[in-house]
Amino acid sequence: MRFVAGCAKHRCMKARILITLKNGVLDPQGKATEQVLAGLGFGGINDVRQGKYIELDLAENNPTNALNAVRAMCEKLLANTVIENYEIDLDE
Amino acid sequence: MRFVAGCAKHRCMKARILITLKNGVLDPQGKATEQVLAGLGFGGINDVRQGKYIELDLAENNPTNALNAVRAMCEKLLANTVIENYEIDLDE
Numbered sequence: 543m544r545f546v547a548g549c550a551k552h553r554c555m556k557a558r559i560l561i562t563l564k565n566g567v568l569d570p571q572g573k574a575t576e577q578v579l580a581g582l583g584f585g586g587i588n589d590v591r592q593g594k595y596i597e598l599d600l601a602e603n604n605p606t607n608a609l610n611a612v613r614a615m616c617e618k619l620l621a622n623t624v625i626e627n628y629e630i631d632l633d634e
Numbered sequence: 635m636r637f638v639a640g641c642a643k644h645r646c647m648k649a650r651i652l653i654t655l656k657n658g659v660l661d662p663q664g665k666a667t668e669q670v671l672a673g674l675g676f677g678g679i680n681d682v683r684q685g686k687y688i689e690l691d692l693a694e695n696n697p698t699n700a701l702n703a704v705r706a707m708c709e710k711l712l713a714n715t716v717i718e719n720y721e722i723d724l725d726e
Contacts, residue, residue: 554680560687561687562687562689572688575688575711575712578711579707579711582707582710582711584703584706584707586692586693586694586703587690587691587692587693588646588691588692588693589689589690589691590688590689590690590691591688591689592686592687592688592689593686593687593688593689594684594685594686594687595652595653595654595684595685595686595687596664596667596682596683596684596685597654597681597682597683597684597685598679598681598682599679599680599681599682600678600679600680601678601679601680602678611676611678614676615671615674615676618674619667619670619671619674620667
């Protein structure tokens, strides 16, 4: 018998989620980063926007089910859909 | 004379930066997310890791210079390279 670290290939799926503020929503965190970068001498920065990145390891082998589950997670918890957009990228 | 909103195409570059915790570094934020998702009834989640996503608009038209500048920004400010990895993706 062989032990395989991590998830067995046929029962695991990785979802990468990018959550970003919608256009027009103020981003004070990004503005602060921009100012500090300017203060450190980095010129030529027009804009900085900051978002979140979430990686999920799912015990699921059906891409459609996985995508539906991750979309529901984003709608219910991970993203604030009033002010944020989300993008889901599934890795099989 | 024509006014073009945003940056003129030939003098602008977008950098997308993903900052993630290195393997083996504890991620309390990810663990909390995982527990809340389980509490909401989402089963089959093996792991959640949370990171940062930063978008930069750069007034630069040379990809090599832009990449070098963004790499320096990551090393000096954006990422804590002791515990974090970063990935840079340049859009021309």
